[in-house]
Amino acid sequence: MNTLALRRVSRTLLYVVLILLAALYLVPVYVVVVTSLKSNASVSLAQMWNFPNVFSFSSIASAWAQLGPNFINSFELAIPATLISSLIGALNGYALSKWRFKGSSVVYFFILFGMFIPYQSVLIPLLKVLDVIGLYNTIAGLILVHVVYGIPIATLIFRNYYTSIPLEMIEAGKIDGTGYWGIFRYIILPLSVSGFVVAGIWQFTQIWNNFLFAVSLTNPPDQPVTVALVNIAGSQTVQWNVQMASALLVSVPTLLVYILLGKFFVRGLLAGSVKG
């Protein structure tokens, strides 16, 4: 009887702690949403935590007026770069998991290392090369950069994913006389849908959220949203409600993806910790 009561108390305590922690993690969301819904007139430092008296969409409209063009830049960047790097990742992952040759783990190391470097260590040459080939300050240039530096993580995600496809399926293909590309096309690719979802979500999120390449390689008006947000936040004349509304807008696409496909996001996240 005692143990049962104790168990009930500890279960209740468990949920209380979980709910409190969840509320704590959501504090920034509350602040951003509440502030975004205030008008210029009703935003004040003293009433930061208060609920808006009147819901006003003027801050969001004003943020959109400033960020809108950058939103298009970010989509024009993130979508092609995600697709291309995922496709390259799939091809590499297939080669590295199903057709291992002597030295393939050295090749794998060579590829993976690029994922961890601080990009400051390639930034000066990168800028000069993009300038020479005419891609500095263009979305096309940023696409190229994100595709190249996205190869390691995309390869990693697909290699791990394909490792879980039984080798018998490849053997069966070989017996049928299907070659390397045939097996990829008719056996592997049809099984790759969730691999592409995992890699795609991860890449889209990373590219959308990236700031270093964006701020180093583009100038207005060709900048992605993250840079535009920092410019808005850094300006002394922009009110807090507009800053928070901008922060909200910038986060909407990746948060939507996270809410709708969170399970796949977590798989990409765990893949990033390089488990053999």
Add this chain to the structure above:
Amino acid sequence: MKTATELNAKSIPKMPASKRKKFSWDMFSSVATLIPSLILLGVFVYGFIGWTTYVSFSQWNSLIPNFNSAGFLNYSIIFSSYRFQSDLRNIVVFTAFFIIACLIVGLFLALLIDQKIKAEGFFRSIFLFPMAISFVVTGVVWSWILNPSTGVNLILKAFGWKSLPSWFLSTTIWPNWPFGQIQIGIPVALLAVLIAAVWQMSGFAMAVYLAGLRGISDEIKEAARIDGSGVFRMFFSIILPQLRGTTTTIIIILTAASLKIFGLIYAMTGPGQQFLTDMPSLNMFQTTFQGDQFAQGAAIAIVLLLMIAIFIVPYLIVTLRQGDDA
């Protein structure tokens, strides 16, 4: 995952040795598939790192490139500068606290979630959602929440708190020992950045720990329970040792992320007063692209790269070797 690698390992000895050495178009295709990526990464990663290293030994400290050798001059300039010495202090303090906080918070959350709770997915999603947001968003939002004249301080004031913290505007270093040009200690201003960074990244530690906890067999947990071991005893003598590999993984990945931290600092505090929240990544960016000191910026970048490589290279080698043996 494991079964496939086992199959892989078993199928190799089955083949006669002569057959393995024979040229195969399939193996050729496998190598050929990888060649474009290897060329791209060879240029964009390894070639560019080499180029940056070359620049770091040059005299290119104005807008006009000058590749005459400067020897180690740029390195000696940055290491004796007030700003870079501050960066090194900040990055060490920041990384240490960041890792410890993420490990503790992440493990605590994972243990709570692993208790076969209701709405598990809901709670997990909440602790993990900051990972889907840009560091610059986090920086902008938290710079308001921790703004000394509003935000959290309003709440502390309501509770009758007398000396309100000045968060990222604090100029205190504790314990403040003079060393070189700087004061060694913990810059209190970094605490504000730490709160934001832990809010964003602790979910990663939670997710990896949760995967680790799920990997511990129920029999082990059950055996400990029947044994009459208390909850704490069981945690420290059974659960924690089982999570050693998981902890190492989290430490390595978060260390790499922490040493590179850029967007959060840029958006939240900038270098700060007396460079109290400055980091090598931000110093490199400003030295190179705003100060046009390309060679010095390159030197900072190379030092940063080496700091990360010390952690990452052994980790990658060990992990990949384990993967091969499995």
